[in-house]
Amino acid sequence: MEYFVQQLINGLTLGSIYGLIAIGYTMVYGIIGMINFAHGDIFMIGAFIALAMFLILTSVLGFAFLPVVLLIVLIVSMVFTSAWGWTVERLAYRPLRGSFRLAPLITAIGMSILLQNFVRVSQGARVKPLPPQIQGGVTLFEGNTETGAIVVQLSYMQLIIIVTTVVLMAGFTLLINKTALGRAQRACEQDRRMAALLGVNVDRTISLTFVMGAALAAVAGLMFLLLYGVIDFYIGFLAGIKAFTAAVLGGIGSLPGAMLGGLLIGLIEVFWSGYFTVEYKDVAAFSILAIVLIFLPSGLLGKPEVEKV
């Protein structure tokens, strides 16, 4: 029981990170109907920017008060990663709008390879370890089993991740539902041509979608960095596929679905590792992707795709 609760907390933490990345996939798919394959690498870029910014603040400028440092790192990383997201869309996807369906997917794969190797060449291929910054936690309860006492703990780090995710999600839902930008986005999602006729700047809306997705991926990148303390140029590939799985599981195009899917994938991965084998945890995630797409193509909260002839 105690082990179960602890794994549940771990799963929710990991799931929050996946959920934040998944939003980027689901929004882009909703609006232009393509898999932004490079989104996982945008997440990786975000983690690297956060790491560099963290080092600037702590070791070069000598700030010591951690909450302020993390807040600045978060904002800077979101801004700079957004610039990356915008550029990727502008260079690789916009010129191909209206081209045949597979073209943007191919450039997205190319972009993914390009970003990975750009970071690999410019920052080196070795992993970058960062010692844990936020320590301690709240002990929820203790339990005794045959093997000894198990302490169920919610670390401050996990608490921060879950709370930040909830706050961001709330803000984001407001943005989509209440603001003019959100309205434009929903309009483009339903019918891009009609939205353009009604005076919505479609290109700008799509760009902003990429910017928002990248900003959320940057948050996920910072959290990943703080939670695991190790990043390298390759983290974006697996995290990206899992986040995409989350988006598909939740129903692609649906924001609450992305979050729900992220949490489910996080939980499944953690429980699989906890109760079965660690080696095959990626197989679990990939199998879920395949199973969901085959048997439930519209996901848990998505709308079924109607095909017009």
Add this chain to the structure above:
Amino acid sequence: MANPANNRVADSVRDAFIAALLVAVLGFFFLALRTDIAPGGLALSTRWGLWFASIAIVFGVRLALNLLVFNRDTPVGSGAGAGLARAAARLPDMSGWVNWAMLAAAVALPFFIMTFFPGQQRQYIDLSILILTYVMLGWGLNIVVGLAGLLDLGYVAFYALGAYSFALLSTHFEFIGFWTALPLAGILAAFWGVILGFPVLRLRGDYLAIVTLAFGEIIRVVLLNWYEFTGGPNGISGIPKPTFFGLEFARGEGGFADYFGIPFSTIHRFVYLYFIILILAVVTHLVTMRLRRLPIGRAWEALREDEIACRSLGINTTNTKLTAFAIGAMFGGFAGSFFATRQGFVSPESFTFIESAIILAIVVLGGLGSQVGVVIASIIMIGGMEMLRNLGFLSQIFGPDFDPVQYRMLIFGLAMVLIMVWKPRGLIASREPSVIYKQKKRIGADMVAQGEGH
């Protein structure tokens, strides 16, 4: 405003300035700064020179492009490349004597290399073998992607299955050599193609791509973790080399050189491998060309263009898709067992997603469905990447730390994006339907897809 030429220069400068600013922002954390592991944790070092140099280069290149290349009436910097695709010259699909000439050139190539580059013959023949392997893989994938229009991102799984089937068969059973294992590996791969193809029949486009990617990764992870069977990350070594009708390419009694009474040379085995892969590739090509004229090939092409119309006309889409998967997988399996015998060693490392991406890039950049495009793209992509190894002299310019091999994948990714943006339909853009009405006006299927001919 009075002088449009002035205006254009001003616009170009402003656009180049924006591009340079963007590079400054994007590159700040990656070019100007670098984090490295140092004794006391992570250390930050600065490289301002590199940062300023990249900004200056982007400014200069963008300005030059704006003034000289993008010399159009539309505003500078809007939607570059989209219009280029249609204007691109359409090469006629090479046929007849061109095919024969290319085949003759391919047959003559190893002898040409041996005569003119005796010092580097091994290296060049090895490179030719590598390129031909990718040509074959490209043609195999072309059946699935180019003809049937099923985007497969996990093609490398069948390559891996072929390689591992041969490796396992030959190491467990003494009597199985390359030539007996080759058909078995192909059949096994085709069988797996059907197994993996069956569940994904309902999916199309992007979803299919992602599920096939997932299957490819699952197979790799299983190969990596199933120590007892596959040797895990250590892989399988000691895979036998192919023999020439029972003659081994070894020194001494009973070897190939001894039997034919010619002096022994290690290059014979490479030339032999070259001809094996050449034959395999040609077989792939011929089978594809024949299949395209058979009802099944026509069904593939119809499926690619419109699945609903296909079903309305009574084509069994299930069988059509499965045969495409199976035949594509079979050629992947053949190429895989060739890979295993060439290397003498297989490990999961050779079958990562990047490999799938490279094969897919070759097919797409060559022009979906174009056989000759695959050849051109393989030569450019694989040959070009290998040529980077020879750029060691650049380290005299950029300092001793400069290693051009590191930049291979970087340039590869960049080329993939640029070629796609420049020519979204691939280098050889004309894809003639195999069956067309000879009379009246000809409207190619790809033109319809681009919005013409309705």
